[in-house]
Amino acid sequence: MPTVVVSATRTERASFDVPAAIDVLDTERIREGQLRINASESLAAVPGLVAQNRQNYAQDLQISSRGFGARSAFGVRGIRLITDGIPASMPDGQGQAATFNLDMADRIEVLRGPFSAIYGNHSGGVIQLFTREGLGRPTLESSASSGSDGTYKVDFSAQGTASGLGYALDSSRFHTDGYRDHSAATREQAHAKLTIRLDSGGKFTLVANGLRQKDTQDPLGATWTTWSRDPRAGEIDNTDTASPKRTLAARYDTRKSIDHQQAGAIWEQALGSGTKLQLSAYAGNRQVIQYQAFSRAFQAPATQSGGVVDFDRDFHGGEARWQREVTLNGGKLTATAGIEYARSVDDRKGYENFNGPAFGVKGRLRRDEDDIVSSVDPYAQVEWRGERWQFIAGLRHSHMRVAVDDRFTSNGDDSGALRYSKTTPLAAVLYRLKPTLNLYASAAEGFEAPTLNELFYSPGGGGFNFGLSPARSKHVEAGLKSVLAHDVRVDAAVFEVRTSGELLVDAASGGRTSYRNAGRTQRKGAELALDAALGAGFSSRVALTSLRATFDNGARLPGVPRANAFAELAWRERAGRWRVALEAIASGKVYAEDSNQERAAPGYGLLNLRLTAAQEAGAWRISEFARLNNLADKQYIGSVIVGDANKRFYEGAPGRHWALGAGAQYRF
Incomplete structure (x- = not known):
């Protein structure tokens, strides 16, 4: 069956006919044989994307797309996250993949390359x-489900239709003792989605999500020596004379608490004559308290902002989109125009991670400010589709404002404001050489403004960094999409990205990171995705990426592997009751800092095995799964902390580990 996507053109299109690198992860890949805790479980099968579980739920996943986002100290930046049409990224571009509810996932679309620019900043x-x-x-x-390192998860859901109202509800709780020392976490999630289809042909959707993580431990990074000695170990605090073997994470009790709620409403209405209107609005609140591995309790108040981050963020936004389709010159012309608005307001405070004789306790106030980020982005896109040719052109103007109202002025007044703006054009063409082979090319300009996290600290330990500029990039891509013998689908793309003013880590220590603008960088790469039905119940999936990401001087961009690969061989019993699959994952070495002088995290190759089963009896459906990851028990570094000033770059990944789960479904 054709795979339908909406991310590239904002209207339903077969992915085969879209002139962009776009992959779809369906329900089976997301849910079957997975714990459904981290999006990295399924994103590993997407070329061009690197999604790493850092074994650190305080900092979330590390995700990069064609190298964008690899330097993020926490969360996801450089990549736009969206759930059901509602942004999961904040107005400054920072997002948290942990807010994705994978238990209720229908599909995930991953868009890469020039078309991403039509979504604006980041x-x-x-x-x-x-x-x-x-x-x-x-x-x-x-x-x-349960697994290694004290991991377990329970989930409850309900869905159906009652009196014309569609509902889907979900609640889950996850806990792990953690693979690394001081990495325990508990996460509670809730999700609700209500849909009403109107007699007028319209549709109204209400979506609400909640995420709560209380005192999620942060294991920090490790030096090469420490990781080589024990991949689970944390770094010893050599200044702790009272307890000479205590780690930094234990001494400062590094941890983060998150309380996140968000709700949004979407109204879609067909207006006749091929015209559609969509209006959406959302609002939410995010509260975070984070204890970092440093304290300025014994230094002058003017020097630093303390080791405890405490903020309360209210955010809201909306979008209006108009779309019309008409017949023109023997083809279909689709015009889309819209405007997006977003705003967040942080009540942000910073404290010393020290009170009296104890660390890990909120101490004296060192920061007190309001941070306001707002963005307004109008956009337009035109698409013409003929029998063989397809042309797309788009334009978006992004305007972002950052304002700081500093109330803690004993260390200087950091009040001020910044404005960033950029118009990003897009052009693409697709040619249908034959019904089973499409060729395409596209080009666009990109825009990546600093996030709040990147603006908070100036180099040398100063305050707000008003000197940062946005990174600007130019993207080109060419590709093909082919179906061979009705059983094999191939998507291939080559691309180049040239960036000026790339935002890079200047210094990182104890959870505090400052950034600077670099010169020019270049990314050249190729991607291949292949899906094949092999007969006798066998199928395969292959995703390959080659990426050369360098500075002007030839040094490699940190956090970006030269190559990575995913391959899967799966077998499914004719009746679908039994399924088994062998997965292979490989990644090239990764440098941890800009000069490439420090030891790179070595490349690795892993094998995973999964088994699923399902039985039906009347209204009941029972399912089970077993998973064994890293079959060869390889010792490897799963991710790096880019630019850590203390050379604690490395985050160890688990050796052989297992997971088991079962589920029951009853249909009334």
């Missing part, structure tokens, strides 16, 4: 989650 790539809608008879479902 669109080196777009990852868009679509959750299930309530359909048909009411269904109740529950699942439970």
